Amino acid sequence: MSPGFCRRCASPLVPGVPEGEDRPRLQCPACGHVEYQNPxxxxxxxxxxxxxxxxxxxxxxxxxxxxxxxxxxxxxxxxxxxxxxxxxxxxxxxxxxxxxxxxxxxxxxxxxxxxxxxxxxxxxxxxxxxxxxxxxxxxxxxxxxxxxxxxxxxxxxxxx
Ligand SMILES: [Zn+2]
Known part of the structure; x- marks a missing residue:
């Protein structure tokens, strides 16, 4: 149940590994927001x-x-x-x-x-x-x- 859109600017999220991290996350290419999915x-x-x-x-x-x-x-x-x-x-x-x-x-x-x-x-x-x-x-x-x-x-x- 992953979100499809940025909660800050509503742009579509894309998967990618954020700088300085070691695993893929959903990121917003427009504003840089990273959507973390924590337990x-x-x-x-x-x-x-x-x-x-x-x-x-x-x-x-x-x-x-x-x-x-x-x-x-x-x-x-x-x-x-x-x-x-x-x-x-x-x-x-x-x-x-x-x-x-x-x-x-x-x-x-x-x-x-x-x-x-x-x-x-x-x-x-x-x-x-x-x-x-x-x-x-x-x-x-x-x-x-x-x-x-x-x-x-x-x-x-x-x-x-
Ligand atoms: Zn955004």
Missing amino acids: RVRAGCLAGCGSGTAVLRTVLVQPGERLQSAALRALGASLPEDDLALYCAITDRGAGEVSLVFRSLAGLLGGRGGQEGESVPQWQSALLEQFEADLHRPDVPVYTAEFNGGRLLLAVVERS
């Missing part, structure tokens, strides 16, 4: 809700919004930010998104997430499964992950 950033929060089950809620981070604020907004709970620990950083090339998923140390305190009207990432169920397995461990790892061909490939970065 969307998603923040999420996992929380256990007793009996070994967990919930994961995510939202797209808004411009200027802090990651932790977005994660708490996703969870729909008013918790202090110190109740969040980073759990997984996920690259989802297919969706053009990077996601930072936190876990709530306090557990789920009710409330509704901010997921209505937003797409649910395809990796969600795989990460939930991993989190439910990690929930009762004394040392919950921090992961990086890549969602690739329908599979979530997790790598442990650090144990806390």
Whole structure:
């Protein structure tokens, strides 16, 4: 879904490698504007809700919004930010998104997430499964992950 016209001067964009860069971008030959296409950033929060089950809620981070604020907004709970620990950083090339998923140390305190009207990432169920397995461990790892061909490939970065 690439834009066809310059957002500054409405001239047709053409692909090319901008000076000093190493990959092709859409550029405006009239005014020099470069149309960068960056991944969307998603923040999420996992929380256990007793009996070994967990919930994961995510939202797209808004411009200027802090990651932790977005994660708490996703969870729909008013918790202090110190109740969040980073759990997984996920690259989802297919969706053009990077996601930072936190876990709530306090557990789920009710409330509704901010997921209505937003797409649910395809990796969600795989990460939930991993989190439910990690929930009762004394040392919950921090992961990086890549969602690739329908599979979530997790790598442990650090144990806390
Ligand atoms: Zn232009």
